[in-house]
Amino acid sequence: MSSQLKESKIAFIGGGNMAAAIIGGLTVTGIAKQNIVVSEPWAVNRDKMAAQGLRVTTSNADAARDAHLVILAVKPQVAQGVCRELADAWSSSSSSPLVISIAAGITLASLQAWFKPTGQEGAAAPPHIVRVMPNTPALVGEGASGLFAANDVSGAERELATALVRSVSKAVEWVDREELIDVVTGLSGSGPAYFFAMVEHLVESATKLGLTREQATRLATQTCLGAGKMLVESPEEPAQLRKNVTSPNGTTAAALDSFEASGFAGIVDKAVNAATTRGEELGRTLGQ
Numbered sequence: 001m002s003s004q005l006k007e008s009k010i011a012f013i014g015g016g017n018m019a020a021a022i023i024g025g026l027t028v029t030g031i032a033k034q035n036i037v038v039s040e041p042w043a044v045n046r047d048k049m050a051a052q053g054l055r056v057t058t059s060n061a062d063a064a065r066d067a068h069l070v071i072l073a074v075k076p077q078v079a080q081g082v083c084r085e086l087a088d089a090w091s092s093s094s095s096s097p098l099v100i101s102i103a104a105g106i107t108l109a110s111l112q113a114w115f116k117p118t119g120q121e122g123a124a125a126p127p128h129i130v131r132v133m134p135n136t137p138a139l140v141g142e143g144a145s146g147l148f149a150a151n152d153v154s155g156a157e158r159e160l161a162t163a164l165v166r167s168v169s170k171a172v173e174w175v176d177r178e179e180l181i182d183v184v185t186g187l188s189g190s191g192p193a194y195f196f197a198m199v200e201h202l203v204e205s206a207t208k209l210g211l212t213r214e215q216a217t218r219l220a221t222q223t224c225l226g227a228g229k230m231l232v233e234s235p236e237e238p239a240q241l242r243k244n245v246t247s248p249n250g251t252t253a254a255a256l257d258s259f260e261a262s263g264f265a266g267i268v269d270k271a272v273n274a275a276t277t278r279g280e281e282l283g284r285t286l287g288q
């Protein structure tokens with residue numbers, strides 16, 4: 001792990017699902033809990049974080065004031081208010097941290113405008129910002145994340161962001177246009193839910209056909225894990241792995257033909273487009 005990351009004080013603004021996933025991954029990889037502070041208004045989430053030995057607060061300003069890295073992990077709908085609050089907190093300090101925003105859709109232009117210093121003499125310059133789109137498998141160190149940095153982000157800051165993301169993600173992809181973060185959102189940010197939904201449907205079908213729910217769940221989840229592991233570890237392309245399962249005129253062909261007859265490729269294409277478009281829309285409607 002990078003020594004820069006190990007020595008950084010990290011503040012999470014928002015202690016919900018995604019913050020919990022990233023923090024879970026970070027602590028497993030050896031980031032000291034005393035270097036993490038979580039600001040979270042909801043007592044239930046705060047207590048969960050405190051129970052893990054993390055420092056918690058209800059004050060975003062207190063959490064962020066001395067941090068080297070601030071992870072903006074609130075819903076897009078509250079991002080503007082939170083950024084303005086943080087800008088106020090930094091207006092009386094001489095340095096500002098690197099901000100990592102994971103808020104879906106919220107653009108760098110919006111974040112930069114909301115973080116503008118409030119005009120006090122000697123106030124810190126606005127923070128440098130990296131947008132990251134992680135996903136919840138970060139919790140088990142199996143995340144997939146996309147990143148995009150503002151122009152003013154230095155090489156060292158990029159390395160710090162990469163180190164943070166890499167400590168909870170196996171796939172780490174910098175993209176070269178900001179719009180592509182919305183595509184990453186539609187693919188891997190939301191993606192775990194697509195696989196969970198698939199497993200839910202598989203379990204429903206097999207239960208209707210006679211397996212117990214428990215048996216069906218064990219078989220479906222292990223199939224998902226096994227297929228995922230093969231996708232990662234095998235040198236073969238996904239299409240070849242699919243063909244290896246598909247005996248001519250066999251059972252798999254019957255299922256895949258059924259998928260195709262129901263327009264599977266089109267269904268997936270529409271879904272990824274819907275998520276990507278929703279990201280763009282969030283950015284437009286909630287942003288500058």
Ligand SMILES: NC(=O)C1=CN([C@@H]2O[C@H](COP(=O)(O)OP(=O)(O)OC[C@H]3O[C@@H](n4cnc5c(N)ncnc54)[C@H](OP(=O)(O)O)[C@@H]3O)[C@@H](O)[C@H]2O)C=CC1
Nearest residue numbers: 014015016017018019042073074075076102103104134135
């Ligand atoms: N969940 C996912 O899989 C992914 C989420 N993201 C992004 O991560 C961000 C967080 O999502 P997620 O973790 O799912 O959402 P959650 O609602 O689980 O977490 C957000 C947390 O922020 C808290 N909060 C609300 N207002 C404030 C405030 N003013 N200051 C500090 N904290 C506040 C919320 O408290 P309360 O409940 O009381 O409102 C909540 O606990 C979103 O922007 C989302 O787009 C990105 C990738 C994947």
Ligand SMILES: O=C(O)[C@@H]1CCC=N1
Nearest residue numbers: 104185188189190191
């Ligand atoms: O559903 C959402 O908006 C967030 C962003 C990606 C995953 N969850």
